[in-house]
Amino acid sequence: MEFSEVDKKIVRALQSDFPICSEPYRKIAEDIGISQEELLNRLNEMKEEGILRKMGAVLRHVEVGFKANALVVWVVPPEQMDEVAAKMCAHSEVTHCYDRNTAPDWPYNFYTMIHMDSKESCIEFARELSEETGITEYELQFTEKEWKKTSMQYFAE
Amino acid sequence: MELTAFDKQLLNVLQCGVQFVPKPYEAMAQQLGVSEDRVISRLQELKKSGFIRKVGAFFNSDKLGYSGTLVAAKIEPEQVAAVAARINEYPEITHNYQRTCGYVLWFTAITHCDERRKQILAEIRQLPGVISLLDLYSQKKYKIDVQFKLK
Numbered sequence: 001m002e003f004s005e006v007d008k009k010i011v012r013a014l015q016s017d018f019p020i021c022s023e024p025y026r027k028i029a030e031d032i033g034i035s036q037e038e039l040l041n042r043l044n045e046m047k048e049e050g051i052l053r054k055m056g057a058v059l060r061h062v063e064v065g066f067k068a069n070a071l072v073v074w075v076v077p078p079e080q081m082d083e084v085a086a087k088m089c090a091h092s093e094v095t096h097c098y099d100r101n102t103a104p105d106w107p108y109n110f111y112t113m114i115h116m117d118s119k120e121s122c123i124e125f126a127r128e129l130s131e132e133t134g135i136t137e138y139e140l141q142f143t144e145k146e147w148k149k150t151s152m153q154y155f156a157e
Numbered sequence: 158m159e160l161t162a163f164d165k166q167l168l169n170v171l172q173c174g175v176q177f178v179p180k181p182y183e184a185m186a187q188q189l190g191v192s193e194d195r196v197i198s199r200l201q202e203l204k205k206s207g208f209i210r211k212v213g214a215f216f217n218s219d220k221l222g223y224s225g226t227l228v229a230a231k232i233e234p235e236q237v238a239a240v241a242a243r244i245n246e247y248p249e250i251t252h253n254y255q256r257t258c259g260y261v262l263w264f265t266a267i268t269h270c271d272e273r274r275k276q277i278l279a280e281i282r283q284l285p286g287v288i289s290l291l292d293l294y295s296q297k298k299y300k301i302d303v304q305f306k307l308k
Contacts, residue, residue: 003222011216020201021182023180024175051221053215055177056171056215057168058211059208060207061305071256086299092305095304096300099296100227100294106291141263145255146253147254148244148251152223154223
């Protein structure tokens, strides 16, 4: 995969805090040394190509009311996975959902991250997901400590 | 500071994405029926008071030529803090959490090639106190676009 120098500059610039001002893209374009129009065109292309998912926000979830979160790991028969995923993803409390490979002492092949207002509601919600999907082998893992949480810096070299 | 009903609406709209237009906050303001100034000043306040960690781009690592994995590490209890500190030194490791299970540390690594990933994991495996690592990669990502619906 080849990216032009301008593309790399755009990616690097967008990884920093996006300005909260009237014309944020003009500021970024000036920093990169291209026109605002060129930047906006390229961003739309990157969006179409699937390189850029969105320009969005990361909230501090504890501060906005989701005080507890849990990683729920499940054992889902492969042939049921798409169906189970569709059911679980329909809930807004499920913020991440994906498969993963297993290991001899680690049978869990399906992961959901859930965010709720308390530990108890996480446990209750996981039980509801289990009932809804019929997947009974699962485990909740709570976060004891956040050692690191950053954004990836692409093309940092 | 408590979030008002307007703040919640604003944060929900913000999480859907900032448009690629010259005045994106004006577009958001129109959607919410308020002025551009109100949107900008309130977002600045919400950022300052810590509700917003970051406004920024969400890239698809794969399309940028990178690939990510999740690693679970089994570690001697008295060494967890020391190992966590060493793990945090890698810029490719963006998240590192301590969880309540046999595999105590869970971290994500985003690398531009397999060799680099293997090198990082080999180095971590050598750290004192590390018992074993699970390299858990994903093939099917059903939902990765985190959006908290604030009610």
